[in-house]
Amino acid sequence: MAQLKPQIRRIDILLFYLTVALSIFGVLMIFEASSVTAFQDFGDKYYYIRQQIIWIIIGFISLAIFSKINYQVLRKISPILILATIGFLILVLVPGIGIKLLGARRWINLGFFGFQPAELVKLSLVIYLSSVFTSKSRFLPLIFVLGLLNLLILLEPDLGTAVIISITGFILYFVSGAPLLSLIGFITSSLIGGIILIISSSYRRARLLTFFDPNRDPLGSSYHLHQILLALGSGGLFGVGIGASRQKYAYLPEATTDSIFAVIAEELGFIGALVLIGLFLIIIWRGFKIAVETPDRFGQLLAVGITSWIGIQMVVNLAAMVSLIPLTGVPLPFVSYGGSSLVINLAGIGILLNISRQRVVK
Amino acid sequence: MSSSRIKILIINFFLLSFIISVKLFYWQIISGEKLSAQAESQYQSLRVIPGSRGLIHTSDNFPIINNREIYNLFINQQRDYSLSGENLDRLVAILEPDETLKEKMKIEIKNKFENRDLAWSYLAKSIVKEQKQSIENLKIKGLDFESEEKRDYPEASMSAHLLGFVGKNSIGSNQGYFGLEGYYDRELRSRSGTIEMEKDAFGISIPIGKTVENQAIVGRDLYLYLDRGIQFMVEEKLKLALTKYGAKAGLVVIIDPKTGGLISSASFPNYDPGNYSSTDRMLFPDPVVSQTFEPGSVFKVLVMASALNEGVIKVDEQCSQCFGPRVIGEYTVRTWDDKYHPNSTMTEILQHSDNIGMVYVAEKLGRQKLYRDLNNFGIGQLTNVDLTGEINIPLRSPEKWADIDLATISFGQGVAVTPIEMVSAVGAIANGGKLLEPHAVNKITDSEKTMEIRPKIIRQPITETTAKVMTELMVSATQYGEAKWAAPKGYRIAGKTGTAQIPIAGHYDSQKTIASFVGFAPADNPKFVMLVSLTEPTSSPWGSETAAPLWFDIAKEIFKIRGILPS
Numbered sequence: 001m002a003q004l005k006p007q008i009r010r011i012d013i014l015l016f017y018l019t020v021a022l023s024i025f026g027v028l029m030i031f032e033a034s035s036v037t038a039f040q041d042f043g044d045k046y047y048y049i050r051q052q053i054i055w056i057i058i059g060f061i062s063l064a065i066f067s068k069i070n071y072q073v074l075r076k077i078s079p080i081l082i083l084a085t086i087g088f089l090i091l092v093l094v095p096g097i098g099i100k101l102l103g104a105r106r107w108i109n110l111g112f113f114g115f116q117p118a119e120l121v122k123l124s125l126v127i128y129l130s131s132v133f134t135s136k137s138r139f140l141p142l143i144f145v146l147g148l149l150n151l152l153i154l155l156e157p158d159l160g161t162a163v164i165i166s167i168t169g170f171i172l173y174f175v176s177g178a179p180l181l182s183l184i185g186f187i188t189s190s191l192i193g194g195i196i197l198i199i200s201s202s203y204r205r206a207r208l209l210t211f212f213d214p215n216r217d218p219l220g221s222s223y224h225l226h227q228i229l230l231a232l233g234s235g236g237l238f239g240v241g242i243g244a245s246r247q248k249y250a251y252l253p254e255a256t257t258d259s260i261f262a263v264i265a266e267e268l269g270f271i272g273a274l275v276l277i278g279l280f281l282i283i284i285w286r287g288f289k290i291a292v293e294t295p296d297r298f299g300q301l302l303a304v305g306i307t308s309w310i311g312i313q314m315v316v317n318l319a320a321m322v323s324l325i326p327l328t329g330v331p332l333p334f335v336s337y338g339g340s341s342l343v344i345n346l347a348g349i350g351i352l353l354n355i356s357r358q359r360v361v362k
Numbered sequence: 363m364s365s366s367r368i369k370i371l372i373i374n375f376f377l378l379s380f381i382i383s384v385k386l387f388y389w390q391i392i393s394g395e396k397l398s399a400q401a402e403s404q405y406q407s408l409r410v411i412p413g414s415r416g417l418i419h420t421s422d423n424f425p426i427i428n429n430r431e432i433y434n435l436f437i438n439q440q441r442d443y444s445l446s447g448e449n450l451d452r453l454v455a456i457l458e459p460d461e462t463l464k465e466k467m468k469i470e471i472k473n474k475f476e477n478r479d480l481a482w483s484y485l486a487k488s489i490v491k492e493q494k495q496s497i498e499n500l501k502i503k504g505l506d507f508e509s510e511e512k513r514d515y516p517e518a519s520m521s522a523h524l525l526g527f528v529g530k531n532s533i534g535s536n537q538g539y540f541g542l543e544g545y546y547d548r549e550l551r552s553r554s555g556t557i558e559m560e561k562d563a564f565g566i567s568i569p570i571g572k573t574v575e576n577q578a579i580v581g582r583d584l585y586l587y588l589d590r591g592i593q594f595m596v597e598e599k600l601k602l603a604l605t606k607y608g609a610k611a612g613l614v615v616i617i618d619p620k621t622g623g624l625i626s627s628a629s630f631p632n633y634d635p636g637n638y639s640s641t642d643r644m645l646f647p648d649p650v651v652s653q654t655f656e657p658g659s660v661f662k663v664l665v666m667a668s669a670l671n672e673g674v675i676k677v678d679e680q681c682s683q684c685f686g687p688r689v690i691g692e693y694t695v696r697t698w699d700d701k702y703h704p705n706s707t708m709t710e711i712l713q714h715s716d717n718i719g720m721v722y723v724a725e726k727l728g729r730q731k732l733y734r735d736l737n738n739f740g741i742g743q744l745t746n747v748d749l750t751g752e753i754n755i756p757l758r759s760p761e762k763w764a765d766i767d768l769a770t771i772s773f774g775q776g777v778a779v780t781p782i783e784m785v786s787a788v789g790a791i792a793n794g795g796k797l798l799e800p801h802a803v804n805k806i807t808d809s810e811k812t813m814e815i816r817p818k819i820i821r822q823p824i825t826e827t828t829a830k831v832m833t834e835l836m837v838s839a840t841q842y843g844e845a846k847w848a849a850p851k852g853y854r855i856a857g858k859t860g861t862a863q864i865p866i867a868g869h870y871d872s873q874k875t876i877a878s879f880v881g882f883a884p885a886d887n888p889k890f891v892m893l894v895s896l897t898e899p900t901s902s903p904w905g906s907e908t909a910a911p912l913w914f915d916i917a918k919e920i921f922k923i924r925g926i927l928p929s
Contacts, residue, residue, distance in 0.1 A: 233397020249562030
C-alpha cells in the first residue's frame with residue numbers, strides 16, 4: 001500500500017523574501033547608477049527609476065498570479081505558449097513592429113513600452129521542455145525546438161539569450177535522465193555551432209580577442225571591459241560608498257543594465273559583491289530544493305529549469321564582469337534595469353513558489 | 363528523474379560562483395590599487411585659468427593699456443547641437459555686419475553644423491561681450507564660448523612705439539614684443555592658475571568630485587613717467603609738423619633731467635598695437651632707441667662742454683683760426699653758410715654754429731680727451747633705458763682717427779647716436795653735470811608691494827660749474843642763434859639746432875638732411891630736456907627752420923600744462 005506523504009501548503013517564504021530584497025536592491029542601484037545618464041538624456045534624473053518601478057509592480061503582479069495558478073495548467077498550455085513565442089520572435093524581425101536599437105532588433109513596440117520576446121523564450125522553453133521530458137528524456141524535440149529558437153534569436157541578434165537557453169535546455173535534458181553519449185553529442189555540436197557563430201561575425205570576433213587581451217584596444221572594443229575592471233578595482237574591499245561611484249559618470253557603458261554589478265562592486269566593494277553572490281546562491285539552492293521535494297516529474301523539471309535559467313543568467317553575467325568569459329550582454333536577474341527581463345524573472349519565481357506549495361518532506 | 367544529477371547541478375553552481383569570487387578577489391583586492399589609480403587618472407581634469415596681464419599706467423594713473431575680455435565662439439560637438447534657419451539668420455546678423463559677406467558666412471556656419479567629424483570647430487573669434495550676450499539669448503543648442511583676454515588701447519595708437527604690443531609666441535601663449543611690453547614682459551606676464559577637478563567621460567565636472575584650485579597670479583602693473591597730456595599734445599604737434607615741413611619721419615623725446623624719466627616719446631610713422639598683425643614689421647622697432655642718426659650741430663654742445671670742463675679753453679677765448687675755411691689733408695672744412703667770423707668767442711662759435719670754431723676747440727682738446735669725455739657723456743654706449751631693442755654704435759678708438767675725423771666729430775659728423783643717447787647726454791648738462799640713466803617706468807606694483815625705480819646716476823661727465831657755464835652758452839645760442847625768431851618770449855631756454863646731411867653711399871646728399879633741435883628749459887631750473895628730430899624735411903633742410911620752431915611750439919605747451927611761469 002502506497003503511503004501518502006503529507007503535503008505542505010505553504011510557499012517557500014525565504015525564496016519570496018530574497019526575491020523582493022534583490023528587486024528592491026536593484027531599484028536602488030538603478031536609481032544610483034542611472035540618475036546621471038537619465039538627466040543627460042531626458043533632463044529627468046528619475047526617468048529610468050520611474051520606468052523600473054512600474055515594471056517591478058507589473059512583475060510582482062505576475063509573480064502573484066503565477067504563484068496562484070496551479071502549475072499543472074502550464075503543462076497543458078505549453079504547446080500554445082511555445083508557438084506564440086515563436087510567433088513573437090518572427091514578429092520582432094519585421095521592420096515596423098520590431099524596434100531596432102544599437103544594431104539589434106530585440107523589441108516589439110507595444111505603444112507605451114517595448115517588449116523583448118527573447119526574455120519570454122526563456123520561460124516558454126523551460127515550460128515546454130519540462131512537459132516534453134515529463135514522460136521521458138527525448139533528444140529530437142530538444143534539438144528541433146532549441147535549433148529553431150536559436151536561429152530566430154541569432155537573427156536579432158542576441159547571442160547572450162541564445163547561450164542561456166542552450167545551457168538551460170541542456171540542463172533540463174541532463175536532469176531528465178539523458179544518456180551520457182547523447183549529452184556529449186549535444187555539447188560537441190553546440191561548441192562547433194558556437195565557434196562558427198563567433199568566426200562569422202566581426203564584432204563577436206573583436207569581443208573574443210578583447211577577452212583574451214583586455215588592453216588590445218582600450219578606446220574601442222575593450223573599452224567596456226576596461227571600464228568594468230576599473231570599477232571593480234576602485235571598489236577594493238569595502239567599496240567607495242553608496243552613491244560615490246565615479247565610473248557611473250558616463251565612463252561605464254550599460255551601467256544600469258548589463259554592467260550594474262560593476263557599479264555595485266565599486267560602491268560596496270568585494271564584501272558587498274560577495275553578499276550579493278551569496279544571496280543568488282541561496283535562491284539557487286532554494287530553487288533546487290523545491291525541485292527535489294516536488295512529487296511530480298513535471299514540477300521537478302519545471303523547478304530545475306527555472307532555477308537553472310536564473311542561475312545561468314547570473315553566472316554568465318558575473319563571469320563576464322570578472323572577465324572569465326567574453327561580454328555577451330546578459331542582464332543580472334532582478335537587479336539590472338529592463339522591464340521584460342524583470343517581469344519574466346518574477347513570473348518564473350511565481351511558478352517556483354507555486355511548485356513549492358506541492359512540496360513533500362522526504 | 364535523478365536527484366543525484368540535481369546535486370551535480372547545485373555543486374556546479376557553487377563551484378562557478380566560487381571561481382567568480384576568486385577572480386573578483388583578484389580584480390578588487392590584488393589589482394585594486396593599480397586599477398583605482400588608473401581610474402583616478404581618467405577622472406582628472408586640469409583646467410588652466412589664465413591670469414590677467416599687468417596694466418600700464420601713465421603718470422596720472424590712467425591705464426593707457428588695459429585688458430578686455432573677448433570671446434571665441436565654437437560648436438561643442440560633445441553636446442547635442444542644432445541650428446534652425448531662423449537662428450542661423452540671427453546668428454549671422456550678430457557676427458557679420460557687412461551685408462555682402464553674410465551669405466558666405468551662412469554657408470560656412472551651416473557646413474560646420476552639418477560636419478560632425480570635427481571635434482572642435484570655431485564659428486567666430488574675438489567677438490565682444492555684447493555679441494556674446496545676444497548670441498546666448500538665441501539659445502542655440504551646442505554653442506559654447508571660450509574667453510580670452512586681449513590688450514585694449516583706450517588711447518588707440520598713442521605711444522605705440524614706446525608701448526610695444528602683445529602677440530603670440532611660438533608655443534601660442536601671450537608674449538610682449540617691442541617697447542615696454544617686450545622689455546617688461548616678465549613683470550607684466552601673469553602666472554596661470556589651475557583647477558583640478560574630477561570629470562565625467564564627456565569632460566563635465568562631477569558634482570560629488572574633489573576640486574583643488576591654484577589661483578592665477580595677475581601680472582604686475584607698470585606706472586610710467588609718461589605724461590599723457592604732454593604725450594597727446596606732442597603727437598598732435600609732431601603730426602602737424604610732419605605735414606607742414608613735408609618730412610618723411612620725425613620724433614620727439616622728452617625726459618625729466620632730474621630723474622631721467624621719459625615724459626614723452628613720440629615718433630612717426632607708427633602703428634596700431636591693437637592691430638599689429640596687419641602692420642609692416644619695419645615699423646615695430648622704436649626709432650628712439652633702435653635707430654641712429656648723425657647728430658650734426660646739436661653734438662657741438664657735448665664737445666664744447668668737454669673742452670670747457672677740461673679747462674683747455676675759456677668762454678671768452680678768441681678763436682685764432684676762424685677767419686676762413688680750414689684745409690685738413692685733402693679736405694676743406696667750411697661753415698654752413700660759408701660766412702666766417704674771425705676771433706669768435708666760444709659763445710659766438712656756438713651761436714653761429716661755427717664748424718671752424720669747433721675744429722679749433724677739438725684740436726685744443728686733443729683726440730684722447732675728446733674720446734674719453736664723449737664716452738663719459740655716454741656717447742657710443744647703451745643708455746640702458748628700459749625699452750626693447752636699444753642699439754649703440756661705439757666711437758672708433760682715437761688711434762684710428764685721421765686728422766679730418768677729429769675735425770668732423772667736433773661738429774657732429776662721422777658719429778652715430780640714438781635719440782635717447784643724445785637726449786640723455788644733454789640731460790647731464792641740464793642736471794648739474796650728472797648723467798642719469800633714462801627710464802620709462804617709475805614704479806612697478808603687484809598686489810603685495812610697490813617697487814620704486816629710483817633715478818640712477820651713471821657718472822658725472824662735467825662739473826656743476828661747467829654745466830652752468832655751458833647752460834649759459836646754450837641760452838645765448840638760442841637767444842642769438844639762427845632760430846631766435848621762433849623762441850618763446852620770457853623764457854630762458856638752453857638749446858642748439860642741428861642739421862646733419864644724410865650719408866648716402868659714401869657721400870652726403872645736400873638736400874637730404876636730418877633737422878634737429880636739442881635743449882632744455884627753464885635754463886635755471888630745467889624741468890625737461892627735449893630732442894626734436896625731423897627726417898628729410900622738404901620745406902627747408904635746416905634745423906633752425908623746422909625742428910627748432912616745433913621744439914619751441916611744444917615747449918610753450920609744456921609751460922602751460924606744467925604751469926611754468928616766465929622768468
